[in-house]
Amino acid sequence: MSTFSAAAWARNAGLYETIRNMPFNTELAAGTLSEERFKHYITQDAHYLIGFGKGLAIAAAKAPDPERMVQLANSAQGAIVVERALHGTFFADYGIAPEVFEASPLSPACHHYVSFITATAWSEPYEVLLAALLPCFWIYAEVGNDILARAASPNPYAAWIETYAGEEFQDAVKTMIATTDEAVAEAAPAVRAKAHDAFDRAVQLEWMFWDSAYRLETWPV
Numbered sequence: 030m031s032t033f034s035a036a037a038w039a040r041n042a043g044l045y046e047t048i049r050n051m052p053f054n055t056e057l058a059a060g061t062l063s064e065e066r067f068k069h070y071i072t073q074d075a076h077y078l079i080g081f082g083k084g085l086a087i088a089a090a091k092a093p094d095p096e097r098m099v100q101l102a103n104s105a106q107g108a109i110v111v112e113r114a115l116h117g118t119f120f121a122d123y124g125i126a127p128e129v130f131e132a133s134p135l136s137p138a139c140h141h142y143v144s145f146i147t148a149t150a151w152s153e154p155y156e157v158l159l160a161a162l163l164p165c166f167w168i169y170a171e172v173g174n175d176i177l178a179r180a181a182s183p184n185p186y187a188a189w190i191e192t193y194a195g196e197e198f199q200d201a202v203k204t205m206i207a208t209t210d211e212a213v214a215e216a217a218p219a220v221r222a223k224a225h226d227a228f229d230r231a232v233q234l235e236w237m238f239w240d241s242a243y244r245l246e247t248w249p250v
């Protein structure tokens with residue numbers, strides 16, 4: 030049987046192609062993405078990263094051995110470090126005041142994604158939780174590399190691109206893939222099937238997150 034990650038990626042290869050060609054990512058690479066759309070994105074992403082960090086911290090608590098605990102706890106910290114960077118430099122550069130951020134609601138797509146992660150974190154076993162968190166790493170590593178390869182230079186979004194195409198993030202992703210494969214390899218078939226469902230759902234939610242930023246999504250009522 031192939032590794033979980035190879036099977037999961039193969040199931041989502043078509044959707045990954047769709048994601049990398051989304052207007053948000055194409056325009057970000059070209060440097061033509063509107064500031065309004067990028068601001069919507071980083072505001073929602075700051076909200077998202079707090080939920081993502083919480084999911085990773087719960088995964089750390091569920092980990093079967095101290096090595097994995099430390100790794101996942103470090104990733105939880107990493108998510109908050111990126112969130113702080115958004116809050117610091119990015120919010121300052123784009124004129125997003127802290128109180129404006131505090132008062133901003135999660136968009137429907139962000140709310141859905143964070144709710145999915147926290148529900149999975151509290152209700153599902155370790156293997157399924159890792160599978161739900163893996164696309165957040167893996168899709169960004171692939172999209173980051175893909176955008177870097179075709180990015181216009183200079184690009185107003187260079188700092189964002191470097192975060193995800195950078196070696197530190199790329200290494201964290203490789204470790205997360207290995208950790209997920211190791212966990213799912215020992216899981217019962219029913220758990221492996223749930224892990225696939227969680228991975229597929231997270232890839233869909235990644236698409237929805239970028240799409241919602243592009244549409245400047247708000248609550249309809």
Ligand SMILES: Cc1ncc(CO)c(N)n1
Nearest residue numbers: 074077165166169235238
């Ligand atoms: C929505 C989303 N998914 C994944 C990442 C990468 O951690 C991010 N910053 N935001």
